Amino acid sequence: MNCLLKVSNLKAIYLVREGTIKATDDVSFEIFENTAAAIVGESASGKSTIIEAMTRTLPPNGRILSGTVEYKGKDLLKISEEELRTIRWKEIALVPQAAQQSLNPTMKIIDHFKDTIQAHGINWNKDELISRASEKIRMVRLNPETVLNAYPMQLSGGMKQRVLIALALLLEPKILILDEPTSALDVLTQAHIIQLLKDLKKKLNITLIFVTHDIAVAAELADNIFVIYGGCLVECSPTFEIFKNPKHPYTKGLINSIMAINADMSKIKAIPGDPPSLLNPPSGCRFHPRCEHVMDICKKVRPPLVQLSSGSKVACHLYEEGGYRR
Ligand code: ATP
Ligand code: SF4
Ligand code: MG
Numbered sequence: 001m002n003c004l005l006k007v008s009n010l011k012a013i014y015l016v017r018e019g020t021i022k023a024t025d026d027v028s029f030e031i032f033e034n035t036a037a038a039i040v041g042e043s044a045s046g047k048s049t050i051i052e053a054m055t056r057t058l059p060p061n062g063r064i065l066s067g068t069v070e071y072k073g074k075d076l077l078k079i080s081e082e083e084l085r086t087i088r089w090k091e092i093a094l095v096p097q098a099a100q101q102s103l104n105p106t107m108k109i110i111d112h113f114k115d116t117i118q119a120h121g122i123n124w125n126k127d128e129l130i131s132r133a134s135e136k137i138r139m140v141r142l143n144p145e146t147v148l149n150a151y152p153m154q155l156s157g158g159m160k161q162r163v164l165i166a167l168a169l170l171l172e173p174k175i176l177i178l179d180e181p182t183s184a185l186d187v188l189t190q191a192h193i194i195q196l197l198k199d200l201k202k203k204l205n206i207t208l209i210f211v212t213h214d215i216a217v218a219a220e221l222a223d224n225i226f227v228i229y230g231g232c233l234v235e236c237s238p239t240f241e242i243f244k245n246p247k248h249p250y251t252k253g254l255i256n257s258i259m260a261i262n263a264d265m266s267k268i269k270a271i272p273g274d275p276p277s278l279l280n281p282p283s284g285c286r287f288h289p290r291c292e293h294v295m296d297i298c299k300k301v302r303p304p305l306v307q308l309s310s311g312s313k314v315a316c317h318l319y320e321e322g323g324y325r326r
Contacts, residue, residue, distance in 0.1 A: 005207075007027060022278050036197075042275055044275060182217055227242075
């Protein structure tokens with residue numbers, strides 16, 4: 001499989017009055033062409049920070065300390081703003097978290113499409129714009145005649161999410177990144193958006209990277225799952241493998257918590273303790289204060305991400321290259 005995007009040793013922080021929030025700490029992963037990758041973790045674990053650092057869209061108090069994001073032989077973190085503009089939207093499009101709120105309530109949907117092309121220096125005439133916008137609106141299974149002339153407030157949450165996906169597809173990117181595309185939607189609408197993304201991936205040969213706090217959503221759509229805990233990537237596995245044989249103690253806890261829906265409730269065990277503060281994260285493995293397998297080394301040394309023979313990668317001292325530590 002062809003590696004399309006390679007993130008290596010990405011570190012990002014936020015500057016706050018109390019110090020620095022270590023929100024993305026040495027995160028590395030690869031995205032393969034025409035696959036869907038899910039970045040999964042609980043709230044405030046640093047999922048959005050990874051996306052924002054990769055796409056250079058961090059808020060003003062965010063800083064990238066180190067790392068590379070390789071795409072077509074270039075490091076997206078090093079190229080000029082001008083060069084980045086030729087890649088954004090045309091090659092890599094992003095639907096940020098809570099993007100629905102960024103739709104301008106005083107502008108019709110067609111004007112959002114117009115703004116998008118203008119922002120990317122494209123000069124389509126009115127007919128071309130309407131034709132291309134209609135094509136994309138149809139692709140997300142909405143009716144262009146009603147939707148393009150509507151104001152955002154006239155659309156439901158699910159329709160707005162589809163419009164945002166259509167906008168992101170306007171310039172036919174190779175990679176579509178979506179931050180929490182299904183949160184804040186009811187379960188049925190969530191299912192429709194997941195099915196839509198599956199169909200688009202197949203039809204357009206597009207590569208998807210999406211963020212979700214819900215591992216069940218990841219299971220539906222992703223080929224590979226990246227589990228984030230306390231700003232660190234703790235496991236990176238093919239989806240079937242993560243459900244069949246989760247490796248990291250935190251991943252096991254996550255899987256256990258969703259199995260609750262179908263399983264014998266007496267077997268459900270919540271992960272004890274609270275997520276770590278990223279202002280003063282625990283030393284060594286950030287999961288150590290909550291881990292039932294904790295060893296001395298876990299408190300002192302950060303576990304490296306190692307490749308296992310099963311195809312998973314895991315950052316935990318219980319493992320070494322290949323499999324379990326002997
Ligand atoms: P959620 O599921 O709630 O969207 P997340 O996993 O996307 O969470 P991030 O938004 O990346 O998490 O946040 C990671 C950490 O960085 C959290 O501790 C959060 O409070 C902090 N953080 C995020 N944005 C900022 C900011 N602009 N300034 C300071 N701290 C921030
Ligand atoms: Fe638990 Fe140690 Fe593995 Fe961390 S490194 S998950 S503390 S066993
Ligand atoms: Mg987020």
